Amino acid sequence: MYQYTAFDRQFVHQRAAQFRDQLTRWQKGKLSEDDFRPLRLQNGWYVQRYAPMLRVAVPYGEIASRQLRVLAQVARDYDEPEAAVFKAAMDGQGLLGTTFLPKNCAHFTTRTNVQFNWIPLSKSADVMDLLASVDLHGIQTSGNCIRNTTTDALAGVAVDEIVDPRPYAEILRQWTTLHPEFAFLPRKFKIAISGSKDDRAATGWHDVGLHLLKNDQGEIGFKVFVGGGMGRTPVIGTVIREFLPWNQIMNYIEAIVRVYNEHGRRDNKYKARIKILVKSEGQQYIDDVEEEYRQIVEIDGGPHTVPQAELDRVAACFVRPQLADIADVAPAALDASLKAQAAEHVGFDRWLQRNVHAHQDVQLRAVTLSFKRPGQSPGDATSEQLVALADLVDKYSAGEARVTHDQNVLLPWVHASRLFALWQEAKALGLASANVQLLTDMIACPGGDFCALANARSLPIAEAITQRYQDLDELDDIGEIDLHISGCINSCGHHHSGHIGILGVDKDGKEWYQVTLGGSDGSALSGPAVAGKVIGPSFSASEVPDVIEAVLTTYRSLRDSGETFQAAVRRVGLDPFKEAAKSARHPAREELATA
Amino acid sequence: MKILASQDHQPPAEGDTRAVALANDADALALPLDGVERVDLHFPSFTDGRAFSQAFLLRRRRGYQGDIRATGDVLIDQLVQMQRTGFSSAVLRDGVDPADAQRQFDRFPAFYQGDAVNPQPHFVNDKAAV
Numbered sequence: 001m002y003q004y005t006a007f008d009r010q011f012v013h014q015r016a017a018q019f020r021d022q023l024t025r026w027q028k029g030k031l032s033e034d035d036f037r038p039l040r041l042q043n044g045w046y047v048q049r050y051a052p053m054l055r056v057a058v059p060y061g062e063i064a065s066r067q068l069r070v071l072a073q074v075a076r077d078y079d080e081p082e083a084a085v086f087k088a089a090m091d092g093q094g095l096l097g098t099t100f101l102p103k104n105c106a107h108f109t110t111r112t113n114v115q116f117n118w119i120p121l122s123k124s125a126d127v128m129d130l131l132a133s134v135d136l137h138g139i140q141t142s143g144n145c146i147r148n149t150t151t152d153a154l155a156g157v158a159v160d161e162i163v164d165p166r167p168y169a170e171i172l173r174q175w176t177t178l179h180p181e182f183a184f185l186p187r188k189f190k191i192a193i194s195g196s197k198d199d200r201a202a203t204g205w206h207d208v209g210l211h212l213l214k215n216d217q218g219e220i221g222f223k224v225f226v227g228g229g230m231g232r233t234p235v236i237g238t239v240i241r242e243f244l245p246w247n248q249i250m251n252y253i254e255a256i257v258r259v260y261n262e263h264g265r266r267d268n269k270y271k272a273r274i275k276i277l278v279k280s281e282g283q284q285y286i287d288d289v290e291e292e293y294r295q296i297v298e299i300d301g302g303p304h305t306v307p308q309a310e311l312d313r314v315a316a317c318f319v320r321p322q323l324a325d326i327a328d329v330a331p332a333a334l335d336a337s338l339k340a341q342a343a344e345h346v347g348f349d350r351w352l353q354r355n356v357h358a359h360q361d362v363q364l365r366a367v368t369l370s371f372k373r374p375g376q377s378p379g380d381a382t383s384e385q386l387v388a389l390a391d392l393v394d395k396y397s398a399g400e401a402r403v404t405h406d407q408n409v410l411l412p413w414v415h416a417s418r419l420f421a422l423w424q425e426a427k428a429l430g431l432a433s434a435n436v437q438l439l440t441d442m443i444a445c446p447g448g449d450f451c452a453l454a455n456a457r458s459l460p461i462a463e464a465i466t467q468r469y470q471d472l473d474e475l476d477d478i479g480e481i482d483l484h485i486s487g488c489i490n491s492c493g494h495h496h497s498g499h500i501g502i503l504g505v506d507k508d509g510k511e512w513y514q515v516t517l518g519g520s521d522g523s524a525l526s527g528p529a530v531a532g533k534v535i536g537p538s539f540s541a542s543e544v545p546d547v548i549e550a551v552l553t554t555y556r557s558l559r560d561s562g563e564t565f566q567a568a569v570r571r572v573g574l575d576p577f578k579e580a581a582k583s584a585r586h587p588a589r590e591e592l593a594t595a
Numbered sequence: 596m597k598i599l600a601s602q603d604h605q606p607p608a609e610g611d612t613r614a615v616a617l618a619n620d621a622d623a624l625a626l627p628l629d630g631v632e633r634v635d636l637h638f639p640s641f642t643d644g645r646a647f648s649q650a651f652l653l654r655r656r657r658g659y660q661g662d663i664r665a666t667g668d669v670l671i672d673q674l675v676q677m678q679r680t681g682f683s684s685a686v687l688r689d690g691v692d693p694a695d696a697q698r699q700f701d702r703f704p705a706f707y708q709g710d711a712v713n714p715q716p717h718f719v720n721d722k723a724a725v
Contacts, residue, residue, distance in 0.1 A: 180710050
């Protein structure tokens with residue numbers, strides 16, 4: 001992991017002090033609500049339906065056990081609503097049928113951050129100080145600024161990696177942090193980096209997507225995409241540079257963001273993302289960026305050209321950690337013992353195949369701990385679970401974990417000889433569901449139970465589908481599939497990129513759900529990034545699980561041998577699925593009454 | 596950075612060639628600067644960040660040496676950003692307490708990026724980056 005310098009560390013503390021200053025002025029009435037809002041947002045503090053929400057940054061998903069322990073402390077001591085607040089929430093959501101709202105709980109997000117839903121604003125500055133004690137913060141996790149850079153959860157360990165993206169992600173973290181010119185952009189701005197052949201970072205869906213690659217001379221550079229995004233107008237990023245030398249990355253992004261800051265629309269927030277500017281201006285935008293980049297380099301002198309020494313300094317942090325007390329084992333012997341254990345324990349066998357990933361170091365494996373299980377929302381971890389997780393991370397992964405885009409936690413440095421022991425411990429903690437990349441490994445936003453923007457609840461839908469699909473044989477038979485659920489068109493649950501997408505919509509004040517098929521995040525499994533297509537008018541909440549089942553049953557009846565859901569949808573088109581979904585509709589109430 | 600109350604600020608008079616106001620959507624690279632001693636840049640709302648780019652381009656790209664003044668919806672929480680992007684004076688919005696301003700400048704001894712005042716980023720200024 002990146003090792004914070006004294007400068008980095010002090011900076012986070014100063015930011016916490018600045019936030020306390022702002023909070024105090026707001027409490028004293030010296031800062032109005034409107035003036036305070038953008039300031040608290042840029043520290044991760046929203047005010048949601050019933051209570052504030054805090055989003056803590058986990059830069060490019062890398063998190064240390066000591067940080068997980070502090071997140072556990074925040075969950076335990078601060079994610080606790082006052083009785084009246086909680087009662088109002090339970091009463092309000094109870095009208096819709098919600099019977100459970102998690103508290104004392106952290107939530108892993110698709111942008112690899114961590115959210116809390118109940119911390120009172122009056123305690124917010126104390127929480128920021130506590131977070132700063134382990135280099136954590138909420139800097140630019142919200143607001144119209146450059147957000148946390150994300151990357152592949154397997155960065156630095158993936159067997160298909162071309163270049164390790166982490167040093168570049170860290171360099172970008174530093175460059176974007178409190179950038180004076182780009183704190184009040186027309187709209188939010190998200191950057192994702194992939195360094196592997198398989199794009200596991202959904203780069204096409206970001207404002208800027210970066211692919212690390214090597215040219216014919218073996219030099220490292222970036223393929224640069226600009227103008228991707230979800231929301232009301234889903235757009236896949238456009239290639240703006242085929243090969244940008246690695247050391248120019250900050251100069252070039254400065255040009256991209258400056259042209260956007262100057263020309264992006266500010267009259268309509270639904271048209272303010274860079275995707276709209278790129279779409280409307282087309283080649284003109286690209287020409288403007290290239291000219292601005294030329295002037296940054298030739299006139300300004302390219303001050304943010306990254307020196308080799310700085311890359312080396314940062315990259316030196318990202319080395320394989322020492323795994324204490326574990327001797328290397330001959331690979332053949334490792335394989336033999338894993339096979340023997342798998343033969344004896346079918347659950348371990350499934351987990352090995354589903355949750356354990358190959359590693360650049362033949363001695364090691366990367367392991368996904370699944371936070372998708374019945375009874376808890378996707379990506380939720382209680383305070384106790386976070387403590388137990390931190391213990392596992394210390395014991396099995398050299399103190400380092402990754403928050404994944406799919407709302408799980410990955411341990412990147414597990415010795416193969418210890419997989420069985422890890423599986424047993426994870427199983428006891430309920431973190432060993434062997435469902436990674438299967439239907440129940442779904443992405444879901446917090447939805448209407450928490451979010452003030454949501455049109456409908458996401459979590460009860462997620463829970464209903466999870467409950468229905470608990471048979472691992474059935475899940476395995478359905479195979480690899482991305483199910484993504486968003487409670488509104490803002491698309492935090494990435495419904496656009498789901499092979500099956502579910503979108504909450506509001507009709508006459510009631511919750512309805514649109515279902516889309518064939519969306520892709522751009523990974524090898526999913527095909528080129530594209531938004532899914534709607535399969536008919538929206539469905540009621542109670543219909544959704546039946547519609548999903550009908551769609552999956554249709555897939556199983558018409559698939560070719562070995563064909564994934566996504567491939568089948570592409571081959572046969574939407575019609576059979578539309579028919580199936582239609583026939584899964586429930587009779588309308590009036591019809592029932594007259595029947 | 597010079598902090599002004601609104602009564603201490605005179606908008607450029609019509610026809611004044613020494614002090615000019617540049618519209619928020621105008622191209623800072625095209626503004627004639629000969630004989631110009633002051634350029635006023637406007638924040639219609641403090642969340643509209645276009646003037647930060649305008650100031651940066653005037654100060655850094657064009658090497659303008661005169662006064663660059665922030666007008667409009669100017670709050671103390673943006674003053675440090677303004678200074679870093681090249682502003683040299685700012686007119687506080689009515690009702691803002693200037694007493695809260697100074698400690699904002701004292702808080703961060705340094706930043707990661709280069710800016711209009713200190714063009715070199717932290718990693719160049721301090722090779723050890725500690």
